[in-house]
Amino acid sequence: MPEPLDAPVAEPNVSTPEKRRKYLVTIAGCTDCHTPQDAHGQLLAGMDFAGGFILDVPWGRVASASLPPDPSGISYYDQAMFTEAIRTGLVGARKLNPIMPWHTYGGMTDEDIGAMFVYLKTLKPVRHHVDNTEPPTFCKVCRQTHGGGNQN
Numbered sequence: 001m002p003e004p005l006d007a008p009v010a011e012p013n014v015s016t017p018e019k020r021r022k023y024l025v026t027i028a029g030c031t032d033c034h035t036p037q038d039a040h041g042q043l044l045a046g047m048d049f050a051g052g053f054i055l056d057v058p059w060g061r062v063a064s065a066s067l068p069p070d071p072s073g074i075s076y077y078d079q080a081m082f083t084e085a086i087r088t089g090l091v092g093a094r095k096l097n098p099i100m101p102w103h104t105y106g107g108m109t110d111e112d113i114g115a116m117f118v119y120l121k122t123l124k125p126v127r128h129h130v131d132n133t134e135p136p137t138f139c140k141v142c143r144q145t146h147g148g149g150n151q152n
């Protein structure tokens, strides 16, 4: 549980563009949903931001997308596509499931969204195909059942 504050909280270290990018992605909580976990809630090693985390929502079951710069993920995105997805939940004609909190991130500045995009480009590529438009199948990489899992 959070403890009451008894001292001033240190300013975040955003002294370099790299630190600022990491800070933005951290406070936005992207890994909370985009890094897959094992049955005990431990993050899977080597799978940072690689998707496949299952969210059961009242309107269905959806897996988070893979974000590292790999052809199985969103390496085809440019910055304008990323900004549109984060702001409007639209990837071209495809509407993202609203559990992906684009309505919360929509007010971020172009600069901050651009900084998150650059950060994701610096991640280690991970091959992990996750596609909610395909039928859910077992994935031996993240050991979950998600769209396109049998292609991993």
Ligand code: HEC
Pocket (backbone or CB within 6 Å): 025, 028, 029, 030, 031, 032, 033, 034, 055, 062, 063, 064, 065, 066, 067, 074, 082, 085, 086, 091, 095, 096, 097, 099, 100, 101, 105, 116, 132
């Ligand atoms: C509450 C969970 C959650 C959080 C937090 C979250 N996402 Fe997502 N995200 C998802 C889910 C689930 C999908 C898949 C939606 C779909 O396929 O309809 C998704 C999809 C995406 C996509 C679309 C990929 C594609 O299919 O083309 C991008 C880009 C993305 N997230 C980026 C981010 C970034 C960057 C952050 C942090 C700023 C973030 N997400 C935070 C759950 C989350």
